[in-house]
Amino acid sequence: MRSSLLLLGLERSERQKGVNPMKFIHTADLHIGKVVNEFSMLEEQKHVLQQILTIVKEEKADGLILAGDIYDRSVPSAEAVVALDQFLREATKLGIQIFMISGNHDSPERIGFARSILEDKGLHIEGMIRGNMNPVAMEDEYGTLNIYMLPFAKPAIIRHLYQDETIVTCEDGVRKIIEESGIDANNRNLLITHHFVTNTGKPPEQSESESNLLLGGAENVDASVFEAFDYVALGHIHGPQRMGRDTVRYSGSPIKYSFSEVFHKKSVTIVELKEKGNVTISVRSLVPIHDMRKIKGTLDELMKEEVYSQADVNDYLHVTLLDKQELFDPMGELRSVYPNVMQITFEKNERKEHENSVSIASTQNKTIYEHFRDFYTSVAGEELDGEYETCMKAVIEEIGGDIG
Numbered sequence: 001m002r003s004s005l006l007l008l009g010l011e012r013s014e015r016q017k018g019v020n021p022m023k024f025i026h027t028a029d030l031h032i033g034k035v036v037n038e039f040s041m042l043e044e045q046k047h048v049l050q051q052i053l054t055i056v057k058e059e060k061a062d063g064l065i066l067a068g069d070i071y072d073r074s075v076p077s078a079e080a081v082v083a084l085d086q087f088l089r090e091a092t093k094l095g096i097q098i099f100m101i102s103g104n105h106d107s108p109e110r111i112g113f114a115r116s117i118l119e120d121k122g123l124h125i126e127g128m129i130r131g132n133m134n135p136v137a138m139e140d141e142y143g144t145l146n147i148y149m150l151p152f153a154k155p156a157i158i159r160h161l162y163q164d165e166t167i168v169t170c171e172d173g174v175r176k177i178i179e180e181s182g183i184d185a186n187n188r189n190l191l192i193t194h195h196f197v198t199n200t201g202k203p204p205e206q207s208e209s210e211s212n213l214l215l216g217g218a219e220n221v222d223a224s225v226f227e228a229f230d231y232v233a234l235g236h237i238h239g240p241q242r243m244g245r246d247t248v249r250y251s252g253s254p255i256k257y258s259f260s261e262v263f264h265k266k267s268v269t270i271v272e273l274k275e276k277g278n279v280t281i282s283v284r285s286l287v288p289i290h291d292m293r294k295i296k297g298t299l300d301e302l303m304k305e306e307v308y309s310q311a312d313v314n315d316y317l318h319v320t321l322l323d324k325q326e327l328f329d330p331m332g333e334l335r336s337v338y339p340n341v342m343q344i345t346f347e348k349n350e351r352k353e354h355e356n357s358v359s360i361a362s363t364q365n366k367t368i369y370e371h372f373r374d375f376y377t378s379v380a381g382e383e384l385d386g387e388y389e390t391c392m393k394a395v396i397e398e399i400g401g402d403i404g
Helices: 002-016 044-060 077-091 115-121 155-162 168-178 328-335 368-380 386-398
Strands: 022-027 063-067 096-099 123-126 136-138 143-150 186-194 196-198 220-222 231-235 241-243 245-250 267-273 278-283 292-297 314-319 342-347
Touching: 044 077, 044 267, 044 314, 063 186, 063 231, 077 096, 096 136, 096 143, 096 186, 115 123, 123 143, 155 168, 168 220, 186 267, 231 267, 245 278, 328 342, 368 386
Parallel strands: 022 063, 063 096, 096 123, 143 186, 186 231, 196 220, 231 245, 292 314, 314 342
Antiparallel strands: 022 267, 136 143, 241 245, 267 278
């Protein structure tokens, strides 16, 4: 394999002339087959995978990195398997090297199926941890670049592999594998891994669509563990971000998978590696078929043409309704204009805890009317007045209550 990769590097040099850095497209957390609020994301995923292939061609990349959570479930649907197969088939036709690892959502055995056969096609897969990492070596004008792949594994698996009872956390396990793999920090090294990486204990910015790996902080792996690597391509967190230094990065997921991600700018990370320690990072944006947005207003307001014509009505929406009265089938009415409404909430139900709690002291010496007024305010989010207040006072007086 190494000799064929060396040939690839020489051909690239002849083709492009001059000194060119090794270039990779880094993405992760495809979650192919994911369903969000009963909406299949498969067409969105196919759309963005085609964009990634286009970026690979336009950037004249040498490699594509898929850093885990390839599928959304350990047993993916047939449609999800077909979508990945088509994507990888097209990617291999580009003459690039592809590096793919499993994440916590994947089945290591399924991801790693036929790995030895696929290497001949330039597709390098690590579904499960097998012990020490063996790098894939790529050659360019700057020399050798060693690419290491470290899929997600629980500490118990690594503890068993090395027969080391001191391995309790993910960081213990990752550190053990790196130490035992004999990595020379003087060489150019790139690592692909799928873990919950922290920066001196500070966690990454998370979203609702990510699942916890382990409990009690055992999932944490500090970025300092990766000092031997020029670039660390991370998967698991859906928002693109650096962890400590610029060259330890989450690419983020290619599309939005929860409403906590509405402000994310989805992209792929472009990594160029020159001589040792010289790494350039940039991003290319990804555009979905339908965006994921939040909108707010009364039902009548949101159904007006001057409102819904301002944006794509086919976007995936979380709608917050400001109506005070009960509504009949608001979801059905909204979907007659906005077909991809995923969630509805009512602002009157979105109360802060301190607004919903009333201390015992504050309830003493209050009249029936005052109790009801406070209750109404906590539920409706506004003061009791006008017609509602007059009606309530009349009812309380009729039963002989004190209105104060």
